[in-house]
Amino acid sequence: MKIAILVAMDKELELVLAAVGPTSQLRLGDTVYHTAPYGRHELIIGKAGIGKVNAAIATVTLLDNLHPALVINSGVAGGVGVARPLDVVIPTSIAYHDVWCGPGTEPGVADGMPARFGCPLDDEHISGLGARAGLLASGDIFVSSAAEVERIRSLYPDAVAVDMESAAMAHACHMRGVPFICLRVVSDTPGAVDDNAAQYSDFWTDAPRHTFDTLHRLLQIL
Numbered sequence: 001m002k003i004a005i006l007v008a009m010d011k012e013l014e015l016v017l018a019a020v021g022p023t024s025q026l027r028l029g030d031t032v033y034h035t036a037p038y039g040r041h042e043l044i045i046g047k048a049g050i051g052k053v054n055a056a057i058a059t060v061t062l063l064d065n066l067h068p069a070l071v072i073n074s075g076v077a078g079g080v081g082v083a084r085p086l087d088v089v090i091p092t093s094i095a096y097h098d099v100w101c102g103p104g105t106e107p108g109v110a111d112g113m114p115a116r117f118g119c120p121l122d123d124e125h126i127s128g129l130g131a132r133a134g135l136l137a138s139g140d141i142f143v144s145s146a147a148e149v150e151r152i153r154s155l156y157p158d159a160v161a162v163d164m165e166s167a168a169m170a171h172a173c174h175m176r177g178v179p180f181i182c183l184r185v186v187s188d189t190p191g192a193v194d195d196n197a198a199q200y201s202d203f204w205t206d207a208p209r210h211t212f213d214t215l216h217r218l219l220q221i222l
Contacts, residue, residue, distance in 0.1 A: 001222060004044040004068035005215075006058060008165050012075045013047045019212040020045065028065055031058055041219060044068055048165060052140050055165035059172035070179050070222070073169050074215055077161035077184035078143050080153055083132050087186045088214045089161045090126045091136035092119050094170045094182060097152045097162065098139030107155060110171060117170035120179045129217055134160030136182060138167030161186055183218065185211040 007013050017023060020043060023034035033046040044066055048058035059071065083089050093116040100107045109115050116135065126133040137152045137159045153159055166182045173180035 001040070001070060002042045002044065002066075002068045003219070003222070004046070004062050004066065004071045006046055006048045006055075006062070006071060006073050006169060007075045008048055008050050008055070009075070010047060013045070015212055016045055016074060016215070019216065028061055031061065033062070033066070038219060041222070048169070051164050052138070052168035055168040056172050059169045060176070063172065063176045063178055068178065070181065071169065071173050072215070072218070073166050073180070073182045073184075074211070075163070075165075075184055076187040077136065077163040079161055079186040079189035080137075080149050080159050081189065082134065082160045083186045085186050085188060088129075088131040088211055089136065089182075089184050089186060090119070090121060090129065090131040090133060090214075090218075091160070091166070091182050091184075092121070092123065092126065092133045093117065094119070094136045094138060094166050095156060096139055096167045097137040097155055097159075098141060113171060113174065117167065117174055117180065119181055121181060125221070129214055129221075131183070131214060132160055134158055136160065136166055136184065137162045138164065140164060181218070183211070183215055 005016060020036050020038060023036040026033050031046050033044050036043050048055045077089055095116045096108050099110050101111055123133045135156050135158045137156050143162045170180045
């Protein structure tokens with residue numbers, strides 16, 4: 001199967017490439033994609049950039065030019081009090097926490113899109129990979145306070161983590177009819193400590209390679 005793996009940041013890209021081994025490179029626009037065989041799969045690995053616009057552009061460019069059968073987003077996420085730092089989250093659904101199209105519309109719903117984007121893995125498969133299931137709430141903000149977490153949980157009581165790209169990637173995949181899986185490791189918990197930005201920075205010191213052990217196991221069952 002041809003599988004694309006998209007990340008947001010160079011640190012995440014370096015961890016994935018180290019786990020995969022030698023790759024070839026090709027450029028589409030401003031993005032360099034790395035390709036490699038991996039077991040019975042052909043992988044395409046690229047950095048989308050931070051935020052929804054970067055994520056959407058990179059995903060659509062990838063889908064329209066390289067035609068993967070599946071897109072996986074791998075990286076980090078913020079906790080909301082359910083998943084703890086270094087927990088791996090594979091959401092069963094993904095939704096925007098910062099979208100509202102005005103009176104008469106439902107918060108979180110982009111025009112013409114579902115309220116939640118689904119994942120092709122069920123709770124049993126996710127648990128078997130040692131990950132947490134649930135909803136991942138996504139929006140263009142680095143969540144850094146307990147008040148922001150509470151606002152998001154008021155919208156989505158079943159949220160397990162937050163990020164800045166996955167809903168835009170899921171949105172693009174939904175429009176192109178390509179399945180999407182998100183796999184994220186929790187880096188910090190906003191409001192749980194005085195400075196979660198520092199907690200987030202310290203997280204990278206540990207280089208959470210077990211996230212990519214989970215990615216390896218996921219690729220084995222696909």
